[in-house]
Amino acid sequence: MIKNNDNDKNYTFDDNESLQDLFKTISRIERDEVNYIDNDGNDQDDLEMMVEKEYQTLKRVQVPYTFHKNRFIDQPKTNNTIVASSLQYNTVYASRLEKLRPILLQQVEQKYSEITIQKILHLKPNDECVMIGTLYKEMDLKQNILKQYAQDRAILPPPAQRDSFIGEGDKLFFEDETGRVKLIADKQVVDSLLTGMNVAIKGKGLLGAEFEIEEVFYPGLPPQPHSKDLENLEDDVYVCLVSGLSIGDPNNTLQLNMLVDYISGNLGTSKDQKFISRISRLIIAGNSIFKEEQSHQSFMKYLSKQEINSKKQKMAIPIKEFDSILSELAKSIPIDIIPGPNDPTNSSLPQLPLNYCLFPFSVQNTNTNPTSNPYESQIGGRLFLGTAGQNIDNASRYMIIDSKMDLTEKTLNWRHLAPTAPDTLSCSAVDHDPFVIEQCPHVYFIGNQEKYQTKMIRGPNDQIIRIVLLPKFSESNTIVLVNLKTLDTFPIEFNCTTFFPQSPCSSS
């Protein structure tokens, strides 16, 4: 039941009422009381005057904001002279190791001041030493395009995605630019590590190019930047995080509209609205567009022109809807749109921002800000780092984890967003590795997870990190607010039956 206490007028409707009724109701609300929240002074004056005459206008809070545009994607592209034939992945690993080696060296030296650091090449049997390099895990279950192309190059259907690729015979290898050794360790240790991680390993050389693990060193939490903006932050200011809108999914139109109305301030008491005006920014973390599960077929059926066209048209509908939702939202709040695996952009990380041409209406508002995935920005002095979830989802299939939260926390400790890229997670072949975490974020969020989870970590050098696993909105109807000042988080669930979103301020 939705109550609007402000004017003592009750509009009620039941859950099973049709959508049209809801819209009618909402439009009635809109007609009856226009709560116009605006932080954009460019709107027509007459409207503002009219509003001012009758209603109190709430200004949305504004905080300093910088989007780190070039953090993940080089812009502008002047790179016309790419030598295609040199595109390979070795450069990614090389740059990763180059960045993290000095850090690992430090970590080792902190603990053992006198120990030999050895290049793999010079390793001899019975050497006790520390080596720094990249892990590689050989897994039989790992997808293998050669197997797919089989013996006689018969194209087999791609094997179904599995939840875990961990197998009995998994083997760990360790590599630097000079060579590779096989690592000998308990299965438990093998299962706790990932291909692509940079670590330092203390251990002993064995015969036959093997190395026995005694201790593994990780890079540890990176240093955290401090910004003056944070000191200027007086009141509680919030950033709203949401992921997995799945527009076009026939099941969740209602909640989506509630979300739009809530953020725009069209729902709730004046107290609620006051609270909502403290939300400075909305971040949409991937999978805004619904994508149908593709049926596994061994071949692409031949499609006629009409079939292709109708398919295209069908695909265009949710994007148009997203455009209209964005243009509605952008009227009142700045939005960062991070693309996810289902969204219409390239698929390998880093994903390019959603293209302007897809959003003819919303892009006209500067509040609409399509961003890369992964995403990094500074909001009110807080460093935000986040992804649409691919990195964690992929890594979780190749190691045994306690929880996704645990894994997410570990990535910070590894100083790497996506160790499994490029091995099992598709990424661009660039000459540097953008996924190394050189600055510790204040807020680290992962989109499109099964459930909402959060955790506050304090690092040894006074780092404070709020980790947020964002649930899919289409399944949980939940958004998450992060308090920039305290780094506290509040989930808000839009529940059709017992709605009303509980504003944190009214409850606390």
Next chain:
Amino acid sequence: MYKKGLQLKPSGSGTAKAAPTPTSSYKSGGGGYDDEDDEDFDDEDEEEDFDEEEEDDEVDQDEYDDDTGDAMDTGADDNSSKQIFLWSRKPVPNLNPRSNSLIFQQLEVDYAELKEPVEGMPGPKAGSRPIVRLFGVTKEGNSVLCKVHGFLPYFFIACPPNFDVTHCKSFKEALNEMMMSKMPSQEVTDIVVSIDIFQKKSIMGYNPDPLTPFIMITLILPKYVTKCRDILENGHKYFFEIPGQPVRQYQTYESNIPFALRFLIDKTITGCSWVELPATTYKLSTTPVSTCQIEVETSLDTLIAHSPDSGEQWSALAPFRILSFDIECAGRKGFFPEAEKDPVIQIANIVKNQGEQEPFIRNIFTLKGCSSIVGAHVIPHDKEVDMLKAWRNFVIQVDPDLIIGYNIVNFDLPYLIGRARALKINDFARLSRIKSTISKVKSTHFSSSNLGTRESKEVSMPGRTQFDLIQAIQRDHKLSSYSLNNVSAHFLKEQKEDVHFSIISDLQNGDDDDRRRLAVYCLKDALLPVKLLDKLMLLFNYTEMARVTGVPLSYLLGRGEGVKVLSQLYRKAMKEDFLIPTYKVSTKGPKYKGAIVIEPTTGFYDVPIATLDFTSLYPSIMMAHNLCYSTLIPAEEAKKLQPTDYTLTPSGDYFALPRLKKGLLPRILEELLSARKKAKDDLKNETDPFKKAVLDGRQLALKISANSVYGFTGARVGKLPCIEISRSVTSFGREMLDTTKRIVESNYNIANGYKHDAVIIYGDTDSVMIKFGVSTVAEAMELGRHASKEVTKHFIRPINLDFEKVYYPYLLMAKKKYAGLFWTKPDTFDKMDVKGLENVRRDTCPLVRNVVSVILRKLLIEKDIKMAEEYTKSIISDLLQNRLDISLLVITKALSKTEYKGRVVHNELAQKMRARDPSTAPNLGDRVPYVVIQGLKGAPIYEKAEDPLYVLEHNILLDTQYYLDKQLKAPLLRIFKPCLPNPEAIFNGEHTRTIAQATLSTNNKGFFGALEKKKVCMSCPNTLTDEESTVCKNCRHREPDLYQTCLSNVTALEDKFSQTWTQCQRCTGSLHQPVLCSNRDCPIFYMRTKVQFDLVEAKKTLDRFNVEW
């Protein structure tokens, strides 16, 4: 004085296909041997080369000893003594000839000439004499050279009338005088040692008479045999006559068998068997001539041969040392490396003891420094000369029994020897176990239909058996390519990194790490043959084959099939006092009718089809009808006999019944088949994997041997062709097939109370396919079993018609072209069986094989004709729109000659490529991959063939119509014809209308490359203004659409890029090094190259949408 003994024969791989299994190549009527193979048999019949240059043993020996010492010292670095200790064999346990017997497994047998007698050993008092050398290994792993004294070459002629013992002396003198005058020599006083008379019988023709006298002529040395035979065969040419006899030509017997094999036969020693020298019968050599740890002298008479059947210990394998090696050489740009000019830069070695899991030596000799490699010992050298010397010392030190590798016989070994000669390292070629023998390279040409013309080489290396994996695999397996890449991908499921030889020089000239990369690659090439040897159980299979057929291991790869049967025939004949005549080879012979085929009733059978097979058809016919040289009765002789004494074969030949005389061939076959049955039974009960491998190798060898007997009799240029036998065999086969058809169709019908009329829908050589009309597999099996028993009753044992399998469903397209699901038990099918279709042929592009196999799967397993049709249409549409992976369209042909008659596609292309970049162009013997590109209308195909890489790099459009019409259409029509009413429809229709058009790409530096490019609207031909980057203002509304299309292209490419390149990193085994591999046999090679280019292009297009606002 030692001489090269056995000559390795070059015919090798050519005869691989000649292994006459009953299902192959009877059609030619040549008795299982195709005409092309005739040359091989020619080669085989070549006489041993007795005119080898002679070398002075004593002198060489001294030199050798000094050299070894020096070289060892110079090649030594700090830990070399330790290294050498590791390399060497275990020391010999105390061996006292008086009290210990010496037992070893012999691997290699040859002979040599010895100038002086050894005290206490039999043989002439003075002068040269032959000794047979057995090289082997003891159970403890010590190498042995056993020199057997007292065996002399001999042969027979029929005794002319009125010749008796009293004439022997004068005959001997006359013959000796003739021989001495023709081949004067200081080494020997008498060439003819003795003339004796024995009671024998010729194997040719049924002969009920008692044994008759034959003259045995014993000579002093094997090299005199040819001449002596010639004198007796052509007495008039030499004006030679046996005293008291008129001048005439004598038929010689057993005069063309290799001397060492003759020895094995006479002593009933089989290949790879164990030999025992009892205590006191042998003595240690006082002046060893070999590098073997144990070198002994023994007498012919006291040597004991243990048959592999006589106990478990005698069927075991000794711990042979196996050395696998691979070399890299730095060729000049544009040329294939030549030993005279281009240095050897690396030699990788893997040494393993037979029976052990892991190799115990992995090392690599490198020229110039090389970073170390974990798990392998890097031995760098500054000078090539030092490296080669060190490697030779390594070989001597390791003392391998078996040298394996990939293409070592034709490349690595000759190259090393040639290189050493160019560098004037005199002692390098002393690689054999005989200190004085310098390994020599001989070139031979051979042709075969299988492999084309090839220059083949052979390297003499007494005491060490060379086992080239490429030869073994070419013999035993039909593959689309025999490159090590392809072979290891096929058998080991390992793709291997392939460094093109044009990069090798660059890597060599780089730094230590670059050379290390090369070394890792080289080591892998040395390791793969070892893995292949294990995986394919080659050592087990080949030693068993040697034991079954009685020939030494080296004969198996070096010689044809014929010698194997011959060895068995001699062994059997000897026991019965039969003599085998030596025939002059003639390439002409009457053709005879091959096997029969019951015309197929084509169609798609959705009912179970029972298949009955004659087990071991040809061997069983020979046994049942007693077909043999010794039972053949000439027609006029037959008239004199009772009809109950002989069989008249359908081809009109007469053979005596076993009652009169049991043939040798049937008895050989019986023994082979019953031994096989025993091996198979033992195999079932055996649990130890090693013994299992031995038994399986054994039963396989027995089967192959049994089948090759028929081929032996039919080989027109073989050692002992007998057209009467081979044509009788095939005629019986034809008759039996007809009988079977008659019996089945007349018994299993409605008239006899069955529910349906049985129909034979197809029959070929040894199998018949019966449609009983029943609807379940179980019923068909029941009837099949019943019918096989019924029909078998009509034939003489051991002919046996066996029910083997049911095909259901069954797609019968034409003669020898069918496919079906294969059922041996009623509940599930075993596999899909496809015969004679494009997916097993190799001269089509992979697309055809692919499509055919997918369609068959859909038709037979899923039984969904509609789906198969849909799939075919989608593939055709993908093809026409150029959406298929180019590797699917690559056709490969081997460049087997330098000059072709007329213009041949792959030769033309090879020339084109040579003009472009000689360094990467294919060379003689390489396989040339090509694709067909669009060209002028009506242009011949050879103009339209292009290098796939070039096509990728230049974005050239393929002639998809060619692939559709010339590659896909025929096989697809053949499959769909029995299934669809109008199969042609698949090739017409909407899906064939969209066809890829040539587009200008930035990569295309052709004619248009010079023009300035203007930005054009992506949706219409309008030029764009400076502000517009994607579409013109009229097409604005289409922009999102175009963007989406462009995106889906990018994402698909990104996926592929990531999958292929990460896979390449995994194969290469390195994340930090760039992938260098250029393995064109890898299924993703072209794909990953293409995706590199395509992705950059696609991203550029995508970037046009990303405008800054």
